[in-house]
Amino acid sequence: MIIEKIAESKFNDSVFNSTVFGKEFTDHMLIAHYKDGKWDEPKIVPYGPISMTPAAMSFHYGQTIFEGMKAYKNDNEEVFIFRPEKNFERFNLSAARLNMPQIPKEIFIDGLEAIIDLDRQWVPKDYGTSLYIRPVMFATEEAVSARASNEFIFAILLAYAPNYYDKPLSVKIADYYSRSAQGGVGFAKCGGNYAGSFFPTSEAQKDGYDQVIWTDSIEHKYIEEAGTMNVMVRIGNKILTAPTSERILNGVTRDSVLTLAKDSGYEVEVRPVEVQELYDAYKSGELKEVFGCGTAVVITQYDAVGFGEERAQLPTLAEEDSFALQLKKKLKDIQYGLAEDPYGWRIKIEEQA
Template sequence: MIIEKIAESRFNDSVFESKVFGKNFTDHMLVATYKDGQWSEPKIMPYGPLEFTPAAMAFHYGQAIFEGMKAYKNENDEVFIFRPEKNFERFNLSAERLNMPTIPEEIFMDGIKTIVDLDRQWVPKNYGTSLYIRPTMFATEEAVSARASNEYMFVVLLAYAPNYYDKPLSVKIADYFSRSAQGGVGFAKCAGNYAASFYPATQAQKEGYDQVIWTDSIEHKYIEEAGTMNVMVRIGDKLLTAPTSERILNGVTRDSILTLAKDAGLDVEVRPISVQEMYDAHKEGQLKEVFGCGTAVVINAYNAVGFGEERAEIELLSETESFASILKNKLKDIQYGLIEDPYGWRIKIEESVTA
């Protein structure tokens, strides 16, 4: 791996005062290119603009994928990343679905560990904050031709991550727009999935909601995801979430939350959840919690759900009563190295002479 360090770091402590997610980038980025059927040696270099032709195929045919990960620092200045092997596996699943080359494990895993080590001063200590890690790959071949590209670029960016949301959100259940369809790319983290979600979200915001709960694309009877997150529903004392599929992203946070919930003895069911079931539970006073989970937010509670024209308010439970709060705190304590990690999820970034 080639390492070209920045001449003078741009870091200062004021970065950690920012409330903006994904805008304060660190000193370095990692870049590797794919051409003639093989990957170049990865290079870590100072963060900055890259030059592209307007005919780069990603702009025209949408071959672009990414992942989301985080690095954490404890009071002893130890830095950790969380379950990176799951992101590596999903990244390559996304690549295969979009007919892109897979990335070798040594480029992805070793590259992330090296760049996080190099920019470890950018990892904050404050509980709830972190350093966001964004691996991405996109088509770069210069051609306006409707086919898979022959050239690609893999890039890893790092950016300071404050608390993503600091308030409960309200969500509107989608009854017309769809996020994904069977046989499509809903399980992949590709750019087009997110681009297509922005308009429905904006329409929901005009109705006074923050986000959308997506439903199945055929009948809009079953809930699938919430905004850019997996969604979980508590009816009574039962925690429910939809099974992953070709339409639903297999979230790393979702998987972790399910493991923690089962080990805590909670009643957990992974099965289809109908909109009608949620609505009936609300009418009966049994819809106790609805929350989204994902890397950026960890867990975010919803205080209202829109069923058609009806807005169902959900009273937020105390931290000791809320499954969302209990599970979020347990997961964060593992991520920040505050408690034992019996699952082997937490990976320590060893400090080297490179940094």
């Protein structure tokens, strides 16, 4: 791996005062090019713009995929990442679905470790803050021909992630727009999935909601995801969530939360969850919690759910009564090295000489 270090670091402690997610980029980025059926040697270079033709095929045909990960630092200045193998596997699943080349492990995993080690001073220590990691691949061949590109760039970007304000959000259940369809790309982490969600979300915001709970594209009968996250509901003392499928992203946080929930003694059911079941539970007082889970926020609670014209206000629960808050703390404590990690999820970034 070729490493070209920045002449003078941009880093100073004021970076950690930022309250904006994904804007404070670190000193370096990793870049690898795919051409003539193979990847070249990856380079870590100073972060900056990439020159591209407006005819690059990613701009026209949407061959773009990415992942979202985080790095954490403990009081001993040790840096860790969380379950990188899962992101590596999912990245290549996304690549296969969009007819893009597989990225080798020595570029993805070794590249992650090398660039995070190089920019480790950018990893904050405060609980709730982190260094966000964005692996991305996009088509670069110069052509306006409706086919798969033959040339690609793989990159890894790093940016400071401030602590999220834990204000509960409100969500409206979609009864017309859909995030994905059977046989589509819902399980892939590709740019189009997100672009297509922005307009329905803005419509929900006009109705006084923050995000959308997506439902199946045929009957709008079953809940699937919430915003850009997997969604879970608590009815009584049972946690329910939809199974992953061609329409639903197999979230790393989702998998981690389900594992912790089961090992903590909570009753968990992974099965289709009907909108009507949620509504009936709300009416009977059994709908205790609805929450989303994903890399950026870990777990976020919802305080209201929109069923058509009806706004269902959910109870406000203290941490000792909230499954969502208890699971969030358990997961974050593992990520930040404050609790034992019996699962081997936390991977230390070794310092290179």
